[in-house]
Amino acid sequence: MSNQQRAILEVDQLSVSYGSFQAVKGVSFAVQPGEIFGLLGPNGAGKTSTLSAIEGLVRPNGGQITVAGFSILEQPLYAKANMGVQLQSTSFQAELNVSEIIRLFSGIYGKELSPAEVEEKLVEINLQESATKRYGQLSGGQQQRVSLVISTIHDPQLVLLDEPTTGLDPQSRRQLWDRIEGIKAKGHAVLLTTHSMEEAEAVCDRIAIIDHGRVIAIDTPEALIAAHRNDPDVISVSRKGKITLEDVFIGLTGRAVRS
Amino acid sequence: MQTNIPQTSAVMTALLRADFTTLWRNRRSLRLVLLVPLVIVISWKGLVKTMGGPYVIAGGITIGLISIGLLGYTNSIARDRDKGVFQRLRVGPVAAWTIMCSRILVQIATIMVMTIAIFAVGSAVDKITLSPMGYLMGFLAAILGGALYLSLGQLIVGLIKNPETVNSTTRLVYFIFIMVGMLGNFGVLGEAVKEAVQWSPYGVVNRVIGTALQPATWNMQATYAMLATIGYTIVFAAAGIRFFKWN
Numbered sequence: 001m002s003n004q005q006r007a008i009l010e011v012d013q014l015s016v017s018y019g020s021f022q023a024v025k026g027v028s029f030a031v032q033p034g035e036i037f038g039l040l041g042p043n044g045a046g047k048t049s050t051l052s053a054i055e056g057l058v059r060p061n062g063g064q065i066t067v068a069g070f071s072i073l074e075q076p077l078y079a080k081a082n083m084g085v086q087l088q089s090t091s092f093q094a095e096l097n098v099s100e101i102i103r104l105f106s107g108i109y110g111k112e113l114s115p116a117e118v119e120e121k122l123v124e125i126n127l128q129e130s131a132t133k134r135y136g137q138l139s140g141g142q143q144q145r146v147s148l149v150i151s152t153i154h155d156p157q158l159v160l161l162d163e164p165t166t167g168l169d170p171q172s173r174r175q176l177w178d179r180i181e182g183i184k185a186k187g188h189a190v191l192l193t194t195h196s197m198e199e200a201e202a203v204c205d206r207i208a209i210i211d212h213g214r215v216i217a218i219d220t221p222e223a224l225i226a227a228h229r230n231d232p233d234v235i236s237v238s239r240k241g242k243i244t245l246e247d248v249f250i251g252l253t254g255r256a257v258r259s
Numbered sequence: 260m261q262t263n264i265p266q267t268s269a270v271m272t273a274l275l276r277a278d279f280t281t282l283w284r285n286r287r288s289l290r291l292v293l294l295v296p297l298v299i300v301i302s303w304k305g306l307v308k309t310m311g312g313p314y315v316i317a318g319g320i321t322i323g324l325i326s327i328g329l330l331g332y333t334n335s336i337a338r339d340r341d342k343g344v345f346q347r348l349r350v351g352p353v354a355a356w357t358i359m360c361s362r363i364l365v366q367i368a369t370i371m372v373m374t375i376a377i378f379a380v381g382s383a384v385d386k387i388t389l390s391p392m393g394y395l396m397g398f399l400a401a402i403l404g405g406a407l408y409l410s411l412g413q414l415i416v417g418l419i420k421n422p423e424t425v426n427s428t429t430r431l432v433y434f435i436f437i438m439v440g441m442l443g444n445f446g447v448l449g450e451a452v453k454e455a456v457q458w459s460p461y462g463v464v465n466r467v468i469g470t471a472l473q474p475a476t477w478n479m480q481a482t483y484a485m486l487a488t489i490g491y492t493i494v495f496a497a498a499g500i501r502f503f504k505w506n
Contacts, residue, residue, distance in 0.1 A: 055350045057506065068262065077264045077352040085350040091342040095284035096277060107273020108351045110265025 008033050008068055008082075008158045008189045009054065015062035016049045016213075023049040025213040026063070033157065036180060036190045038204035040197075042253050046213040047193045048088070051162055054191070055085050068157050081109070084151035086144075088162040092135045098122065098146055099131045102153070109154035125149050141172030148179055159183050161192040165199055177203050197246035207245075211253045221245050228252070264352050274353075274361035281335075282365050292331050293373050296323030297380050304385045312387030313397075316377060317469035318441070320401050321461060323373040325436050328408025329415070329429040332366045336416045337425035346506045355505070363409060370405040374398055393472045400471035403485070404464035407492045411460060413499030420504065436461050463487040 007030035016024035024046040031037040041047045052058040054065055056076050065072040068082035092101045099118050106113040113121070122128045125145040130138060135146065144164060151159055161180070165173045180203055183190050194200055200207050201221045208218040217224055228234045229243050234251030238244070282289065300319035307315055339345055348358050378394060381387040389397065415432070419425045440461030443452045456462045463484040470481035 057346060057349060070262065077354065078262050080350065081262050081264045081352040087343065087347060087350065089343055091344050092347065093277060093281050093339065093344055094342070095281040100277065100280060104273050104277040105351065107276070108265065108270055108348070108353055110263065110269055110352075112269060112273075 006033070007031060009037075009191060010066045011050070011054065011063070012065075013063040014050060014053055014060055014065060016046070016053050016058055017061050023213055024053070024060070027210065027213070027215050028063075029208050029215060029218060031158065031189045031191050033189050034184055034187045035205045036184050036192065036203050038200040038207035039191065039193045039210060040195075040200055040207055040249060041193075041210035045211045045253070047210055048162065049213075050210065051160060051191075051193060055083075055087075055160060056080060081154070082156055083158040083160060084154065084156040086147045086151040086159070086161045086164055088166070094134060094136055097132045097134055098127060098138070101135060101146065102150065105150045106153050111154050113153075121149055121153070140167045141169065141175075144168060144172065144176060148176065152183065155186075155188075157188050159188060159190045161190060163193055163195065165194065165196065173199070197244065197249055201245045209249060209252055216252055217248075224248050267354070267357060270353055270357050271361060274348075274357060275364060278361050278365045279368075282369070289331070289369065292326045292369075293323065293376060295326055296320065296373060296377055300377055300380050301384050307385050307387060312381065312385065313389065313393070313469050313472035315385060316381045316387060316389075316397065316472055317465050318444075319377045319381070320374055320397070320468050321404065321440070321465045322437060323377065324370065324401065324405045324408045324464065325433055325461070327366055327369050327373065328405065328410075328412045329433045329436075331369065332362065332409050333412035333416050333429045334422070334426055336362065336412070337419075337422040340416075340420075340504075340506065341422040343506065349505060366409055367402060367405060370401055371398070374401040389472055390474075392474050396471035396474050397468060400468045403488055403492075404468055407460055407464055407488050407495070410492045410495035410499060413503065414495040415499075417499040417502035417504075440465070458484075458487060460488075460491050463491070 009031040011030070012028050014024055014027045015022065027046065027050055029037070039047050039050065049058060053060045054067070054072065056072050056079070059073070067079040070078040070082065072079045096104065099122070102118050102121055103113060119128065119131070122131050127142060127145060130142065135143060138146065148164070151161070165176055168176065177199070180190055180192070192204070204221060206218065206220050207224065208215050210216070219227065225243055225245060225248055228248045228251060231251055234243060234247050237250045237255065238247040296319040299322050300315060303315045303318060345358060349355065374397070412429070415428055416425055419428055439448070439452070440456055440459065442448050443456030444462065444465065446453045457466065466481060466484040467488055470477050
């Protein structure tokens with residue numbers, strides 16, 4: 001069996017358009033079980049559109065997406081049952097407290113939890129004291145923990161995390177990285193988007209750099225650095241003489257600030 | 260690879276529990292929605308002798324249905340869509356219809372509570388008593404009328420994306436329906452307006468409920484009004500679903 005056949009997520013020649021604007025142009029990649037895969041790109045590069053298509057929120061106008069062998073277009077409920085999603089700006093019903101949100105999503109994913117099991121989940125994310133707090137009353141780090149526990153409540157084979165550490169302090173970020181590595185340790189796959197090259201280097205096994213709707217590089221962080229070490233565009237943006245993943249990223253996608 | 264998707268009944272149970280909890284936590288605004296029709300029923304006590312008890316009850320229920328459909332349902336959908344609540348639900352293994360079905364069932368429960376409250380206040384304060392069949396038919400007619408206003412709310416939230424604009428539009432439509440509907444029905448605005456109001460969403464619902472409360476008086480006009488109610492509901496719901504965007 002080839003690696004492609006064993007992939008938990010396969011994206012093949014994905015295209016996404018909004019009217020006449022083509023946001024994603026023939027993107028292909030695969031994520032293996034037990035792999036943390038990073039999707040990097042400047043603002044407007046097509047990361048969120050790619051992720052939205054995988055999540056089933058946007059209908060692609062070309063290509064195939066399969067999750068655990070199920071097409072997101074043809075068997076969306078089966079594909080979604082195999083993935084957990086943490087959206088960039090998650091919001092829950094403002095009137096529900098943390099326990100109630102966990103119970104809601106455990107029911108939605110068919111893993112109805114007893115009050116004791118909900119309590120266990122809260123202990124797991126160190127929020128047992130906040131069980132009756134509304135989501136909006138939690139700090140950014142606490143919200144991310146709730147969001148992550150919900151995305152993994154059904155023990156999915158694939159977890160999608162859209163910029164999961166944005167706005168977190170270093171302690172919360174490290175704690176989240178540990179949780180992401182815990183998912184990997186179970187043999188499950190993680191696809192994350194991030195603007196932090198430090199994060200990509202620290203947690204991702206492989207990364208794809210996407211720009212103008214196309215994948216322009218895909219490999220391990222170390223291999224990408226090694227492959228582009230002598231690229232003049234990369235050298236020109238490096239600081240202090242050491243080539244980093246950020247130098248490679250800027251060298252490949254350009255210095256211009258995107259809107 | 261073995262994959263089990265959650266049973267629809269389990270998903271609906273989870274959604275309904277959350278939506279009813281949300282409704283309960285919002286009971287202050289729920290009380291306000293219920294207050295207006297109850298005030299109408301109490302303040303129209305003097306009309307019981309001249310227009311009849313069913314007229315007063317039907318007026319109160321119609322106004323309550325407008326409140327629930329336009330102010331309750333529409334604004335909650337617009338707010339949750341804007342905050343990304345639907346987006347979070349839709350990335351789960353949940354059929355889109357279950358999300359809406361749960362929301363609508365909660366509103367139907369509200370309509371039932373409002374109708375019972377109006378029957379109770381009408382009986383206790385205005386001394387209006389109906390036959391058991393009148394209560395039953397009135398109850399069913401209220402649900403049918405509620406469907407019309409929920410579909411009108413769906414149309415508004417389908418055509419307008421911004422929650423503030425949805426809020427102001429529903430308030431404007433609510434005000435127009437109540438003022439033109441009530442005054443037009445009384446004939447204060449002239450015969451032409453009275454005729455138009457009678458076949459407007461306000462008028463047809465009012466007539467269906469008013470006649471259903473006294474089933475023995477059911478006639479062709481009531482049948483036409485019921486068909487018009489169903490027609491409005493289908494048109495508004497079809498357009499509201501067609502243009503609705505989840506995010």
